[in-house]
Amino acid sequence: MLRLLALLALFLAGPKEVASMTLTSPAFQENGSIPSRHTCDGDDVSPALQWGGVPAGTKSLALVVADPDAPDPKAPKMTWVHWVLYDLPADAQGLPEGGKLPDGTREGNNDWNKPGWRGPCPPVGRHRYVHTLYALDIVLPDLGHPTRAKLLTAMEGHVVGTAKLIGTYQHP
Secondary structure, X not given: OHHHHHHHHHHHHOOOOOOOOEEEOOOOOOOEEOOHHHOOOOOOOOOOEEEEOOOOOOOEEEEEEEEEEEOOOOOOOEEEEEEEEEEEEOOOOEEXXXXXXXXXXXXXXXOOOOEOOOOOOOXXXXXXXXXXXXXXXXXXXXXXXOOHHHHHHHHOOOEEEEEEEEEEEOOO
16 A cells, blocks of 8 residues: 555656756776876877766766776785876866866875876776766865865765766776
């Protein structure tokens, strides 16, 4: 009986709109190889990124790029962080290759303990590089140059959507 009432309530409520965020790059396909231009073997410039489907009510965006396969994909021991961005404007639709960040965007520290992009440079094997875009219902206060962990803590309870893009890289 309770199940029937729950189904009836869902039917009467009507369809709910669910935002579906997307994150892509013109430089590489999902699970595809990241071009060496964006790595330590090339110019080490960030790839262009594009996104859409940001949920209504989003006040800011955050982006983290991390390698969950460090140091060896056959025996990963840690997640190595390559880029931390937050307070990207909610109306931004992407980032240009190696280009200027939108006004108001703040950078956290990567695992080299510096702000900015540091591209793939795996010590052994083919690694995955997970680009995660977060839609937030707030603009975060100035956190200085937070680590990924500090940023994730500050975002707790404020994430209203996410999108992921995974690229791979192995030294030639």
